[in-house]
Amino acid sequence: MMKVLDPLRLAQNFDKHTQNLPSAHLVASEYRSAFESWFRVEMAQSILQDGTAKPTQLIFNFGYPNMPSKKSDICFDEEIVFELKCFCYNADSNKKHKFPEQVGLLESHVDSNSIRQGICFITLQGYSTHQRNAMLEKFFGQRPHWNLLNPRAFMSQTTFYYTIAEYHKTALFLATKKGPTFGHYKGDHLTG
DSSP states (O other): OOOOOOHHHHHHHHHHHHTTOHHHHHHHHOTTOOOHHHHHHHHHHHHHHHTSSOGGGEEESOEETTEEEEEOSEEETTTEEEEEEEEETTSOHHHHHHHHHHHHHHHHHHHTTSSSEEEEEEEEESOOHHHHHHHHHHHHTTOTTOEEOOOEEGGGOSSEEEEEEEEEHHHHHHHHHTOOSSOEEETTEEEO
16 A cells, blocks of 8 residues: 655655656746646656656556546556646636536545545646636635645746645544644645
8 A cells, every 4th residue: 555645745756857857848838738648647757766656556547436437647556546737828718617526526535535645736837826826726725625735836937837736534634633734725825
């Protein structure tokens, strides 16, 4: 059984993994392209490279338990499930509408013990700080048990950020008993 993944460590490993990839510079410089598949592969690779998981534990397009037609983006050991969503300014109306459903799907599967941890990896291209904050508040503001990192600049870009949110039963316990592990996103900072 895999242990739950720490979102800060995930972000640090992802930054370390991607900083010298020629393709990362290309992805960071292209303003209105989502490149969700690229992020999917590189996030999985950064986890494998870190030694947190083995290649045999990796599943792309994992079918949720009792809902095989609903697929996640990445799964490790049928326990840790990722949903990735890449948002580009002025190109996201459908994604913005559907993403809360995906977050809810992860949350309900953690709550029912079908999976151990739900993780959202989100990119935000071309949004102002205020717009990023408003989007993240919309997605996670009513979900106090999710732990969300402050948005991080991707490849030192000023208009391209990403963040990682995670939810697991221990996070629920910590959020209700001691305050969130990493904090809950409020405005431009984490609280807790």
